Amino acid sequence: MQERHQGYRAVAWAAGAATVRAMPAALDSLTATIRGRRTVKAFTGAPIASDVLSQCLDLARWAPNHRLHQPWRFAVLDQAAIARLALFLRSRDDIAAVPDAIKGPAKLAKLLAHLPSLGAIIQVTWVRDADPTIDLEDHAAAAAAVEHILLGVHAAGLGGFWSSSAALAHPETLRWCGCDVQREAFLGSLWLGHPQHIPEPSPRRPLSEVARWL
Numbered sequence: 489m490q491e492r493h494q495g496y497r498a499v500a501w502a503a504g505a506a507t508v509r510a511m512p513a514a515l516d517s518l519t520a521t522i523r524g525r526r527t528v529k530a531f532t533g534a535p536i537a538s539d540v541l542s543q544c545l546d547l548a549r550w551a552p553n554h555r556l557h558q559p560w561r562f563a564v565l566d567q568a569a570i571a572r573l574a575l576f577l578r579s580r581d582d583i584a585a586v587p588d589a590i591k592g593p594a595k596l597a598k599l600l601a602h603l604p605s606l607g608a609i610i611q612v613t614w615v616r617d618a619d620p621t622i623d624l625e626d627h628a629a630a631a632a633a634v635e636h637i638l639l640g641v642h643a644a645g646l647g648g649f650w651s652s653s654a655a656l657a658h659p660e661t662l663r664w665c666g667c668d669v670q671r672e673a674f675l676g677s678l679w680l681g682h683p684q685h686i687p688e689p690s691p692r693r694p695l696s697e698v699a700r701w702l
């Protein structure tokens with residue numbers, strides 16, 4: 489057995505084994521991570537260490553997924569790639585026109601102003617399935633993978649924002665990111681970086697309102 493200290497509690501697992509054996513203390517640690525994660529939209533502009541980014545991204549592979557479809561796909565942009573993306577976005581009138589000629593350019597300008605503050609972006613897509621039931625499950629699995637990444641990012645002391653930016657979701661942007669837009673659909677853009685500040689938690693319905701115990 490090997491011991492690693494994660495935050496304030498120790499988690500033990502079999503060395504080298506793929507399956508982590510959760511210890512009771514791990515629940516406290518996980519609860520703190522889940523409840524502490526916030527959507528962060530203001531970043532300092534500092535880069536993210538590539539090994540930290542890789543470790544967070546790798547968590548995605550362990551999300552539950554039916555039929556082991558592993559439908560998630562990721563395009564990872566470091567700061568150099570984000571700078572190239574900004575040049576690309578500035579050059580495309582068709583992207584600036586989404587969702588319309590009034591709102592589009594203003595939204596794109598806001599996005600372009602944000603980009604230099606980010607440490608990384610992960611463009612997330614999932615591979616579509618012709619069967620709508622399976623496609624819905626694959627969409628859900630990819631969303632679970634996104635949450636894994638966001639929790640990892642938070643646990644690493646970084647911040648994340650699941651964005652649905654129309655410019656980043658645009659098929660031409662996805663193509664620029666190397667996505668196969670014939671087979672994949674956009675799930676979100678993860679804006680990652682060093683937080684300027686951590687927002688207050690947003691309100692949540694009490695468990696009694698959303699759960700029935702039978």
Ligand SMILES: Cc1cc2nc3c(=O)[nH]c(=O)nc-3n(C[C@H](O)[C@H](O)[C@H](O)COP(=O)(O)O)c2cc1C
Pocket residue numbers: 525526527528650651652653676689690
């Ligand atoms: C599928 C999805 C898309 C989202 N897209 C956006 C977005 O485009 N803009 C935004 O401000 N927040 C977006 N969010 C983030 C939510 O607004 C955020 O999770 C919510 O306010 C709760 O805050 P918290 O993440 O700090 O708990 C998105 C979240 C999800 C799950």
